[in-house]
Amino acid sequence: MYIIIVGGGNVGYNLVKSLMNTDHELLILEKNRVTHRTIAEELGEVAMQGDGCEVRIMEEAGVGRADVVVAATGDDEDNLVICQMAKMKFNVPRTIARIHDPRNEALFHRLGIDSIVSSTKIIHNLIEQEIECGDVIPLAALRRGNIEILEIDLGRKSPVLDKDISQINLPPSALIISIIRQNEAIIPGANTIFQDGDSVIALVHADNEPEFREVFAERHGA
Amino acid sequence: MNVIILGCGRVGSTLARMMYYDKHDVTVIDLVSESFRRLGNKFKGQRIIGNGMDEDVLKRAGIEKCDVFISVTQGDNRNIMVAQIAKEVYGVKKVITRINDPIRADTYRSLDIITICGSTILSGIMRDFINTNEWLMEKDYNREYLSLNV
Numbered sequence: 404m405y406i407i408i409v410g411g412g413n414v415g416y417n418l419v420k421s422l423m424n425t426d427h428e429l430l431i432l433e434k435n436r437v438t439h440r441t442i443a444e445e446l447g448e449v450a451m452q453g454d455g456c457e458v459r460i461m462e463e464a465g466v467g468r469a470d471v472v473v474a475a476t477g478d479d480e481d482n483l484v485i486c487q488m489a490k491m492k493f494n495v496p497r498t499i500a501r502i503h504d505p506r507n508e509a510l511f512h513r514l515g516i517d518s519i520v521s522s523t524k525i526i527h528n529l530i531e532q533e534i535e536c537g538d539v540i541p542l543a544a545l546r547r548g549n550i551e552i553l554e555i556d557l558g559r560k561s562p563v564l565d566k567d568i569s570q571i572n573l574p575p576s577a578l579i580i581s582i583i584r585q586n587e588a589i590i591p592g593a594n595t596i597f598q599d600g601d602s603v604i605a606l607v608h609a610d611n612e613p614e615f616r617e618v619f620a621e622r623h624g625a
Numbered sequence: 626m627n628v629i630i631l632g633c634g635r636v637g638s639t640l641a642r643m644m645y646y647d648k649h650d651v652t653v654i655d656l657v658s659e660s661f662r663r664l665g666n667k668f669k670g671q672r673i674i675g676n677g678m679d680e681d682v683l684k685r686a687g688i689e690k691c692d693v694f695i696s697v698t699q700g701d702n703r704n705i706m707v708a709q710i711a712k713e714v715y716g717v718k719k720v721i722t723r724i725n726d727p728i729r730a731d732t733y734r735s736l737d738i739i740t741i742c743g744s745t746i747l748s749g750i751m752r753d754f755i756n757t758n759e760w761l762m763e764k765d766y767n768r769e770y771l772s773l774n775v
Contacts, residue, residue, distance in 0.1 A: 456702060458728045480678065480702040484729070487705075491732055506680065514709055 407432065407469045409455030409485050410476035411442050414501060418475060419449060430464055455485050458492060466493045473499045479507050486516045542604070549609045550576075555619045556602050563597045563619055571597075576608035577615050627691040629654065631677040631707055632698035636723065636743075638663035640695065642775040645670050652686045667775055677707045680714070688715045696722045701729055708738045 404427050408415045411433030419431045423446070431446070432455040433439040443450040453460035455474070466472060472489040474482035479502050486498035500516045502508060505524040512519065542552040557564065563571050568579060568591060582589045583602040589595065597603070607615045626649045630637050633655035641664055645651045651670035654677050655661065661672045675682035677698065688694065694711040696704040701724045708722040721739040724730035730742035753761040 456729070457726070478702070480700065480706040483706050483709075484702040488729070488732065491735075492728075504678070507678075510710060510714065513713055 404428070404470040405465070405468055406430075406471045406473065407464055407466060408473045408475055410474065410482075410501075411435075411438050411450065412475065412477055415473075415475040416442055418473065419446065423449075432460065432464055456481060456488065458488065461488065461493065466495060469493070469495050471495070471497045471499065473501075475501045477503075479503055483507075483511060483514065483516070486511075487514065490515055551607055551609050551612060552580075553605050553607055553612070553615070554602055555605070555616075557597060557599060557619065559599050561597070561599075561619055564599055565596060567594050567596050569593045571618055573618065574607075574611040574614035576611050578606045580604050580606055626650065626693055627687060628652070628693045629683075629686050629688060629691045629695070631655075631694070631696040632704075633660035633663055633672075634697065634699065635663070637695075637697045639770060640697070641670060642668055643770060643773065646773050646775045652691075654682060654686050665775065678703065678710075680710065683707075683710065683715070688717065691715075691717055693717070693719045693721070695720075701726055705729065705733055708733070709736070712736070712738055 406422065406427050406429050408419055408429070408431045411431055415431055415433070419429055422429055429449045431442065431450050432453055433442060433450065434452070434454045436452055439450055439452040451464055453463065455461065455476070466489055469489070472486060472495045474485035476482055476485070482500040482502065486500045489495040489498050497517050499518040499520065500511055502511060502519055502521045503523055505521045505527070508519050508521055508524070542554050573579070579591055581604040582591050582595065582597070583604065584598065584600070603619065605615065628644050628649050629652045630641050631654045633641070633653050637653065637655070638660070641651050641653050645668050652673060653661065653664065653670060654673045654675060656674070656676060658674050664672070671686070673682065673686050675685070677683065677696065688711060694708070694717045696707045696711075698704055704722040704724060708720050711717040712720045719739070721741065722733075724733060724740045724742055725744050727742050727745050730740040734740045750760070750762060
């Protein structure tokens, strides 16, 4: 594959380095001359100097035959335009944008960007996993439909213990897809009883997440 | 009309004064309060300090009820992004943005966003003036603006 990375900051530079030993053909575009020279001295011809939002530079870089364009600059708006220009002008099949403000994720999807990476959100989720032990952990979000995959570890005080799925009041737009019990995944039926130590994996519409949390999580301080 | 102008530089502030003079409800957004000095003391429209890429700021400016949204910040890409937020997320009917790069201006024009490329307009006017010694614009906007005394 031909992969073009726009932005030679820490993310772009380390991404190129980590892809160097693969079979992919690589190019990294950096606007700043000084930064470009530093990268070029180490990595040689994979580095090219120029503004990745400019069509002339994109043509020179061969965006037209790229399989993937990764926009990894420090500005969300630049990353959006890089990906959109790659799509609209050059029909690049896959565009990946780095974003800083996690609130831009939905917008970028809506505006046609294929994949979005938000380090802010990843770190946020990690922190949430750490501090909300025994609570609801967001595992992933599906791109369309605003649906999240959640994991919830049932503690000793969870209100659903010893009940089966038919006895609990699941919010609308929530589906329990699996229960992990002692490292084994169970596909639950209507009669599966929740036990202490279970991890429940569920699909939940984002709007119903608080209600879902309410059903399973032990009441803090209660 | 409810008009929101993002970016209070020379273009943003001049347009704000013109639209205010025409009795429209004008809201101007800029990152720094200093920029609002360009509006002069006759402008009584709303001024909002904040980042126009932040939807909370846009909501505060009343984007949900605005008829026209104009983005004229320094950055082409910022203008493009906010114009798309106005169009796609808030469904603003008329969205106008300045894009100085002619190719980008042309590309985004196809997305139902009115793009104005200052560099080609100015160059065209200058070339025509060189060739004909006449201003071929329909109106002399500069003289008109100065005569408004706003």
